[in-house]
Amino acid sequence: MEQKRVYEQTGVAMTSRSYVEYEKMFMLQKVDLVGKRVLDVAGGASSFTSEARQLGIYAEAVDPLYEKSPRAISEHGMQEIELVAMKMAKLVDVYDWTFYGSVQQHRAGRIQALQRFIEDFSSMEGAARYHMAALPSLPFESESFDLVMCSHFLFLYEEQFDYAFHVGAVRELLRVCKPGGEVRIYPLMSFRTEEYSRLPDLINEFVLAGCTVQKREASLPFLPNSHQFLNIKK
Structure with missing residues (x-):
């Protein structure tokens, strides 16, 4: 039997995604x-917060990355982008390129998002909306945000973070979410492109806690089995 080809990742990657990717x-x-x-958790060097602010959305981001200087983040980001491009070039036939077009276009989008992030992060206002912290402990008062998002961190790193971490992390996302607000997590699968093995247990845990939990359809066809996000209404 042919061995399944998957994206190999050691440690937690730094991401640089755009507003339109978050939309999808x-x-x-x-x-x-x-x-x-709106809060972007583990947002890395994504330009979502910057772009959202320009649209009149009070977006903020939190990530341990923000302890670094703009120059250090930029250098690290470019290294990450080149590494990702090299890995993807070996797995071109595994992904759906409907949105990104090609490895080269994917790389160009990452660079653009990184540059937009660095500009905002370096600005006078940046210090007020980029917060240095890591799950499962966020530096915000309870019930602060209307929407809390986490992309490409929870579930994806199933082999590095155990179930207790995931439950604690989701509990923290809900803590900083306003009553009636929502927590959204994407994607629902690990790097092995299989759904997070403890997802039914996690869903049941928060349903019993009084939340409305649903799998909902996303519209960013790229990674295999990445067509859904988890929506938790507080």
């Missing part, structure tokens, strides 16, 4: 978010 991962509608307070 989390099925965001600008009209629903203008004037709302």
